[in-house]
């Protein structure tokens with residue numbers, strides 16, 4: 001709108017705008033078959049001198065006005081309000097359903113939790129403490145996106161079965177915390193998300209919500225290793241699982257947790 005009205009009040013501004021948008025008819029008439037460009041008086045766009053016929057000017061102005069009116073329809077306050085409302089609703093749903101839960105609460109988590117090769121044969125990686133901590137220290141709560149258990153097992157785990165081993169199934173069997181990415185793998189962080197679009201939103205716009213996945217590396221103790229030094233407490237209301245040291249742990253020790261009776265241990269190496 002602004003562009004159209006200022007152009008109407010100043011003939012020079014039409015000319016400059018046209019020369020900028022499409023200089024070729026004005027500067028290279030020989031390559032253009034349209035006769036109206038072939039008169040020598042119209043060959044060059046000289047500032048301050050009109051090289052346009054009234055017909056071209058009027059057609060151009062009409063096109064400008066049509067473009068302006070469609071832009072102002074797209075940018076109308078109603079259209080802007082509608083898209084803002086859709087975006088807000090979408091973001092609220094994402095935050096309610098697909099946000100990453102859990103947190104690390106151990107003091108100086110970045111330096112005190114170390115992921116390394118487990119001392120348990122064939123168990124892969126494990127989690128170790130690089131400082132000594134007393135019994136009762138809260139490590140944090142298990143990371144993951146809360147998903148309905150039935151849906152999680154019948155969809156994502158069918159395609160990416162490795163996701164099962166890292167998910168925390170609540171004892172009422174209704175929900176799981178799934179810390180894996182969209183391909184069922186453990187990344188350094190759980191970003192959140194449920195499909196390609198929401199994953200992308202969580203990894204970009206909402207990446208500040210990401211949660212470290214260190215607690216997913218805690219193994220079960222091997223037979224004869226002296227049992228667990230971490231205990232888990234579920235809160236079914238909050239859908240939260242808090243991990244606490246149930247013994248004093250000295251620097252360099254690996255953390256061990258009992259996964260519970262229902263955990264599938266079929267992939268454990270035979271003892």
Ligand SMILES: C[S@@+](CC[C@H](N)C(=O)[O-])C[C@H]1O[C@@H](n2cnc3c(N)ncnc32)[C@H](O)[C@@H]1O
Nearest residue numbers: 123124125165166216217218219220221222268
């Ligand atoms: C929650 S993950 C623990 C982290 C895992 N070790 C890793 O490398 O990411 C659970 C998986 O670790 C392995 N694991 C844990 N405790 C084990 C044990 N005592 N013996 C053999 N494998 C074990 C199993 O493969 C199990 O499915």
